[in-house]
Amino acid sequence: MKENVYLDYSGTSPMKKEILDEMLPYFTLDYGNPSSIHAFGRTSKKAVDTARDRLAKTLNAGANEIFFTGGGTEADNWAIKGVAYALQNKGKHIITSKIEHHAVLHACEYLEKQGFQVTYLDVDQYGLINLEQLKQSITSDTILITIMYANNEIGTVQSIKEIGQIAKERGVLFHTDGVQAYGNIPIDVQDLGIDLMSISAHKLYGPKGVGALYIRKGTKIDPLIHGGAQEKKRRAGTENVPGIVGFGKAALLAYEGLEEHQLTMIRLRDKMINGIMETIPYVRLNGHPSQRLPGNVNVSIEFIEGESLLLSLDLVGIAASSGSACTSGSLDPSHVLMNIGLTHELAHGSLRLSLGDFNTEEEIDYVLEKLPPIVTRLRAMSPLYEKIKGGIENV
Amino acid sequence: MKENVYLDYSGTSPMKKEILDEMLPYFTLDYGNPSSIHAFGRTSKKAVDTARDRLAKTLNAGANEIFFTGGGTEADNWAIKGVAYALQNKGKHIITSKIEHHAVLHACEYLEKQGFQVTYLDVDQYGLINLEQLKQSITSDTILITIMYANNEIGTVQSIKEIGQIAKERGVLFHTDGVQAYGNIPIDVQDLGIDLMSISAHKLYGPKGVGALYIRKGTKIDPLIHGGAQEKKRRAGTENVPGIVGFGKAALLAYEGLEEHQLTMIRLRDKMINGIMETIPYVRLNGHPSQRLPGNVNVSIEFIEGESLLLSLDLVGIAASSGSACTSGSLDPSHVLMNIGLTHELAHGSLRLSLGDFNTEEEIDYVLEKLPPIVTRLRAMSPLYEKIKGGIENV
Amino acid sequence: MYSEKVMDHFTNPRNVGEIENADGVGQVGNPKCGDIMKMYLKIDNDMITDVKFKTFGCGSAIATSSMATEMIQGKTVKEVLQLTNKAVAEALDGLPPVKMHCSVLAEQAVKAAIYDYAQKNNLHYEDLDDFNPNDDHDHHDDIEEE
Ligand SMILES: Cc1ncc(COP(=O)(O)O)c(C=O)c1O
Ligand SMILES: Cc1ncc(COP(=O)(O)O)c(C=O)c1O
Ligand code: FES
Ligand code: FES
Numbered sequence: 001m002k003e004n005v006y007l008d009y010s011g012t013s014p015m016k017k018e019i020l021d022e023m024l025p026y027f028t029l030d031y032g033n034p035s036s037i038h039a040f041g042r043t044s045k046k047a048v049d050t051a052r053d054r055l056a057k058t059l060n061a062g063a064n065e066i067f068f069t070g071g072g073t074e075a076d077n078w079a080i081k082g083v084a085y086a087l088q089n090k091g092k093h094i095i096t097s098k099i100e101h102h103a104v105l106h107a108c109e110y111l112e113k114q115g116f117q118v119t120y121l122d123v124d125q126y127g128l129i130n131l132e133q134l135k136q137s138i139t140s141d142t143i144l145i146t147i148m149y150a151n152n153e154i155g156t157v158q159s160i161k162e163i164g165q166i167a168k169e170r171g172v173l174f175h176t177d178g179v180q181a182y183g184n185i186p187i188d189v190q191d192l193g194i195d196l197m198s199i200s201a202h203k204l205y206g207p208k209g210v211g212a213l214y215i216r217k218g219t220k221i222d223p224l225i226h227g228g229a230q231e232k233k234r235r236a237g238t239e240n241v242p243g244i245v246g247f248g249k250a251a252l253l254a255y256e257g258l259e260e261h262q263l264t265m266i267r268l269r270d271k272m273i274n275g276i277m278e279t280i281p282y283v284r285l286n287g288h289p290s291q292r293l294p295g296n297v298n299v300s301i302e303f304i305e306g307e308s309l310l311l312s313l314d315l316v317g318i319a320a321s322s323g324s325a326c327t328s329g330s331l332d333p334s335h336v337l338m339n340i341g342l343t344h345e346l347a348h349g350s351l352r353l354s355l356g357d358f359n360t361e362e363e364i365d366y367v368l369e370k371l372p373p374i375v376t377r378l379r380a381m382s383p384l385y386e387k388i389k390g391g392i393e394n395v
Numbered sequence: 396m397k398e399n400v401y402l403d404y405s406g407t408s409p410m411k412k413e414i415l416d417e418m419l420p421y422f423t424l425d426y427g428n429p430s431s432i433h434a435f436g437r438t439s440k441k442a443v444d445t446a447r448d449r450l451a452k453t454l455n456a457g458a459n460e461i462f463f464t465g466g467g468t469e470a471d472n473w474a475i476k477g478v479a480y481a482l483q484n485k486g487k488h489i490i491t492s493k494i495e496h497h498a499v500l501h502a503c504e505y506l507e508k509q510g511f512q513v514t515y516l517d518v519d520q521y522g523l524i525n526l527e528q529l530k531q532s533i534t535s536d537t538i539l540i541t542i543m544y545a546n547n548e549i550g551t552v553q554s555i556k557e558i559g560q561i562a563k564e565r566g567v568l569f570h571t572d573g574v575q576a577y578g579n580i581p582i583d584v585q586d587l588g589i590d591l592m593s594i595s596a597h598k599l600y601g602p603k604g605v606g607a608l609y610i611r612k613g614t615k616i617d618p619l620i621h622g623g624a625q626e627k628k629r630r631a632g633t634e635n636v637p638g639i640v641g642f643g644k645a646a647l648l649a650y651e652g653l654e655e656h657q658l659t660m661i662r663l664r665d666k667m668i669n670g671i672m673e674t675i676p677y678v679r680l681n682g683h684p685s686q687r688l689p690g691n692v693n694v695s696i697e698f699i700e701g702e703s704l705l706l707s708l709d710l711v712g713i714a715a716s717s718g719s720a721c722t723s724g725s726l727d728p729s730h731v732l733m734n735i736g737l738t739h740e741l742a743h744g745s746l747r748l749s750l751g752d753f754n755t756e757e758e759i760d761y762v763l764e765k766l767p768p769i770v771t772r773l774r775a776m777s778p779l780y781e782k783i784k785g786g787i788e789n790v
Numbered sequence: 791m792y793s794e795k796v797m798d799h800f801t802n803p804r805n806v807g808e809i810e811n812a813d814g815v816g817q818v819g820n821p822k823c824g825d826i827m828k829m830y831l832k833i834d835n836d837m838i839t840d841v842k843f844k845t846f847g848c849g850s851a852i853a854t855s856s857m858a859t860e861m862i863q864g865k866t867v868k869e870v871l872q873l874t875n876k877a878v879a880e881a882l883d884g885l886p887p888v889k890m891h892c893s894v895l896a897e898q899a900v901k902a903a904i905y906d907y908a909q910k911n912n913l914h915y916e917d918l919d920d921f922n923p924n925d926d927h928d929h930h931d932d933i934e935e936e
Binding site: 006013020033036040102109114223227236317 | 401403406407408409410411412415422423424426427428430431432433434435436464465466467468469471472480496497498499501502504505509595597602603604605617618619620621622623624631632633634635636637638702705706708709712713714715716722
């Protein structure tokens, strides 16, 4: 029998039943458009407002600072392009890092084509930016610093408060891609000095296709999507009411249960990391040893290639991900892994196991039982391993 | 007892149960990210592909020409800004009409700020553009014509095939906002010469927060939302899998049942229009008498104001809409009604009753019973009416 | 994503391993994705009598190497030199468009092994005149757009 061990929570998460249940009435019963003034419309509007309040509370933000979007990618694009165009007369320089999500990187690259300048900060072997380099990169032309809160591949959590402070001192806006952090880490936008933050519901057991951008009151930003008067005229389009309701519930659940969630994740994560390290030789842990997401495991398994590994795991019912080029469509291995200094081969052999609330000890045991023989089998086929071991070991 | 007569289908529609049922597994069971290579991911990818095929078939388009978005507004913004930026070296002139949806108008206005020129075509009393004016407006600098298929307020359907022909002859791209037309009218993008078309699921009994842009193969367009490699690298962001599945099912149902839907809508619509005309004096029909959406009723009821009318209807359980400034959040009455030549007062007194598949004869009868006394009551309060009638009639 | 045949050759790859004192050994790397394939040939009387491979690469790379070894077993060198990546892909019931380049590795690895054999034995094959084992085997045409 095939098990179903889902270990790709950073890719997306299953929805929790309570969250779906809260959404259901808004599909077929309370289906009004929140912009309509009749009873159907008012019911929907109220539902959206409730969700907005819930999100705001989790961030120590005001409800009027939360703007719903069609996902984390849209929020990232909006924050970066919206600030760039709104402030283009003040300056045209943006600072980001080399290990951002593509939503940030490609938005920045697009702005470069439109005449903006972008500095891409290096990261160290753990994936942390250098705060000195950040300070030195700020010029009188700098209008925005965008540094992700936690990395989606290696789980490294940046020193957000320090970045927020630097940004504030120099009078530059600070956006952070909080898509992976939100729901897994306590976040106080006041304390941390965050001006804009992108988040996405489907990473915390909510629905796909709904995100939000936190925008500090008074921040100048152009809309990315123009049209109707929704979201205080800043983000047009009929609201995804059920999705927004689900996001609100997801936020509520995540932050009510945050401490327990974190403890469980860290326990399972460390069990997984230690188990892999103990049973498989030639493995290295990617990302920061302690300053990392509670549920993130990322290891490079030398001499084997990620897609083969994923396919093999899939055949025994384990769903994981990899930064290998062969899985990416693009043919380059993960820019994150390359930028923390991995060789092509190590980047190829990376395995990300991202944990979530439905995972159990037994599932970790199952992975630790299935993974080593798969690695042995693939290494036996690998011309790289051959060189090291000087021969094939029997499988 | 309060009835519940929903007559705001152009605002948004309730979801059909079959559509929701088809979506449900993708929330909690088949929740994979379509970009993942494991079994969960492949299941989701297949679901998205099926939906794409279904949409393509309804439009006589190729599946590789359908790109999912977060709604109709995003699709409009993408089409217009995406083409503008992709072709800015060829020309910077765009042609649209004065009665477009705000998603189109505000996107165009934003582009004007960025150095593009936009011509806003007039419309006649029925809301039709003048094809001669269109031809004369095209210059060597024109890169895009964007004219809506059917108007959301007055239901007028433009002469799309003729516009497509003109665009083709002059080598200009043609985008149409098909949000209101899709699902209510047969649309063949080949026959009509449409290069890009925006559509939205929640107008045809599908979920809110999902739309699509048809992009003819070979059309140059920049992404609006940059990031991951989804949608053939043209629209980034984790796919809203359940939403897309729902959209696919909605498209399938709408086009399987199109003829019957149209016949029923037209019968109910004409019953409503005739009923209102017969029982209430000083009423005019807005929009084209025949070239109009099957489910659209839009009348101006002289001497009264839209919001008061909507509130009164809402109290007897009838959900409708109006082009009155008082309902719009802005303080100007509908630009559509003003541009077909209505006075401020007539625009204020407009009432849109948009019909859909759940409406019945009895509901129309109910409206025809409730509306006249409401109108009489409001007119009795109106200083405008007083002038005409030289006094208040007893109610 | 992958056909049943691809998955079969991926899970039960034929002819994995190496041949001691092989008559021809070829190793090629895929410059596009950084993957590596190594092919060992035993050649007797101009005939492939044994073949083994090792691959560091994706599912498609492993499956195409495996399929290629099956397809060349027992063939003459001349016949083997006619083997194209497309033929290997077809024998696997096709590959996803983005994975076509992986099959190029298999074709090139076989050619590299025969090239090595030819060098060692001072043989000349016309079909190898344009072949350079150290080329970056960049077959742009093999990646179908859209
Ligand atoms: C760090 C990060 N940013 C942005 C995104 C994009 O969010 P979404 O999938 O909602 O578009 C993701 C996830 O895909 C992510 O991990
Ligand atoms: C003609 C027209 N265009 C665009 C839109 C916007 O679509 P959506 O509500 O999906 O953003 C609407 C409906 O609101 C519409 O009626
Ligand atoms: S060998 Fe790398 S993608 Fe196939
Ligand atoms: S009179 Fe109140 S908004 Fe029009």
